[in-house]
Each structure stands twice: as C-alpha cells, then as structure tokens.
Amino acid sequence: MKGYTKPLLLITIILLVDQISKIWVKLNMTIGQSFKVISDRVMIQFIENPGMAYGMEFGGEYGKLFLSVFRIIAVAGIGYGLVYMVKNKYNRGFILNVALIFAGALGNIIDSAFYGLIFSESTPYQKAVLFPDGGGYATFLHGYVVDMFHLPIWKGTFPTWFPIWSGEEFVFFRPIFNVADSAISIGVFLILIFNNRYFKEEHVEKHDVNNEVVED
Structure with a gap:
C-alpha cells in the first residue's frame, strides 16, 4: 500500500465532503x-444540473446518458492511470492532483448514477425525500448533479465602448x-501551473536511477 495512502485519503475526504454537502x-x-x-458575495444556492460541470448542459435524454457513460469511462481511465503513476513512482504532487480530478469526477458520477433512484424530485415548493415510497425521480444514470456554491464576487456593467456586450450587466x-x-x-489548475516542475523532477529522478545502474 506504500504510495497509495495519501491519494486514497485525499479521494476519500473529497468524496465525503462532496456527498455530505450535496445530501x-x-x-x-x-x-x-x-x-x-x-454578504451577497458568498452564497449557498441550490440548483440541479442535468449536464456538465458549473451548470453547463449537454442536451436531451440521450445526451445525458452519453455524458454519464462518458464520465464512467473517463473515471475508469483516470483511475487506471493513477494506479500506474503510483506503481511507477511519478511525482507525488502530480499524483495528488490527478487524485483530485478522479475524486471530483467520481463525485459527480455518484449523483448521476444514484440520486435519481434514491431521492424524490426537488422542486421550488418542496424538499426532496430520501428513499421515497413511490421510488426516485429518475432511472439509473439519469439523475441530476447537485450544485450549491455561488460566488458572485464582482458585479458590474460593461462600458458602452465594449464590443458585443456593451452596456450589459x-x-x-x-x-x-x-x-x-x-x-x-x-487539480487541473495545479497541473497546468506546475507541469514543468513535475516532469522536470521526473526526468531528474530517472536520470539518477540510470546513472546508478551504469555505475554498478
């Protein structure tokens, strides 16, 4: 289990916090x-997202099913890559970043796969019920993803000289x-920021190992 402890712990924490907050x-x-x-800069606002991250949608019932299946395939691929990276001793920071991405993707898959089965429908007039007598609001892989964090940090109006959105809020x-x-x-942001550092260290480590083999 050496090398797996921190990624697994991080994945578990993310999934627990994600699912507890959504439920x-x-x-x-x-x-x-x-x-x-x-104030009005950090808010909790409940919406349900039938599509992708940050409220983006991928239209229609077949689109929803395709997106759910694609997510499962993607998570399986990321999980396989994560195991490979740990076994081959990739940079620890890089592995933890990939673990973040894996946990996030898996967290949203849980919503899509199971929330429709175990919850009644949420509406503007009533709260959902867990394990309702009449069954859930959707079939397997057709559940909605729960979103709640709203950060309207800065509000304003585009100046009149601004193209396309002139004068719009x-x-x-x-x-x-x-x-x-x-x-x-x-996870994605940190990989982009520290990409050169991660793979530079990876190259140095492999170079050192090769030198040791030659010297022996």
Whole structure:
C-alpha cells in the first residue's frame, strides 16, 4: 500500500465532503432557494444540473446518458492511470492532483448514477425525500448533479465602448458549482501551473536511477 495512502485519503475526504454537502442541500433546501454566507458575495444556492460541470448542459435524454457513460469511462481511465503513476513512482504532487480530478469526477458520477433512484424530485415548493415510497425521480444514470456554491464576487456593467456586450450587466463568478467541480478545477489548475516542475523532477529522478545502474 506504500504510495497509495495519501491519494486514497485525499479521494476519500473529497468524496465525503462532496456527498455530505450535496445530501444536506438536497434534503434541506428547495430548488432555487439560497442564503448568504458572506454578504451577497458568498452564497449557498441550490440548483440541479442535468449536464456538465458549473451548470453547463449537454442536451436531451440521450445526451445525458452519453455524458454519464462518458464520465464512467473517463473515471475508469483516470483511475487506471493513477494506479500506474503510483506503481511507477511519478511525482507525488502530480499524483495528488490527478487524485483530485478522479475524486471530483467520481463525485459527480455518484449523483448521476444514484440520486435519481434514491431521492424524490426537488422542486421550488418542496424538499426532496430520501428513499421515497413511490421510488426516485429518475432511472439509473439519469439523475441530476447537485450544485450549491455561488460566488458572485464582482458585479458590474460593461462600458458602452465594449464590443458585443456593451452596456450589459456582468457577474464574476456566475456559475454555481459543488465540491467535486472544485476538486477537478484545482487539480487541473495545479497541473497546468506546475507541469514543468513535475516532469522536470521526473526526468531528474530517472536520470539518477540510470546513472546508478551504469555505475554498478
């Protein structure tokens, strides 16, 4: 198990925080309900996303099914890659970043695969019920992803000289997201930022190993 402890611990923590926060929101809030955490800049707002991360959609029932199947294949590929990286002693930081992406993708798959089976439908007028008598609101792989974090940090209006959106209102950051989305974004961001460092260290380690073999 050497080398697997930290990635597995990170994945477990992300999944627990992600699922606990989603289940709490699902059982305690109605669709569209929101409350302020820090003034109107940090808010909890409950929406359900039938598509991709940050509220983006991939249209239609077949689109939803395709997206769910694609997610499962992608997570299986990432999981296989993660095991390969640990076995071959890739850079630890890189492995943890991939673990973040894996945990986030798996967290949203859980929603898509099982929430439709175990929850009643959330509406603007009633909260969901866990394991309802009449069954869930959707079939396997057709559940909605629960999103709740809304950070409209900066609101304003585009100046009149600005092309296309002249005079229109804008909000930064507009998308509503969840813990799983955050884990994916952080993992990808850190890989992009530290990419050269990760693979430079990988090259140095392999070079040192080769030198030791030659010297022996």
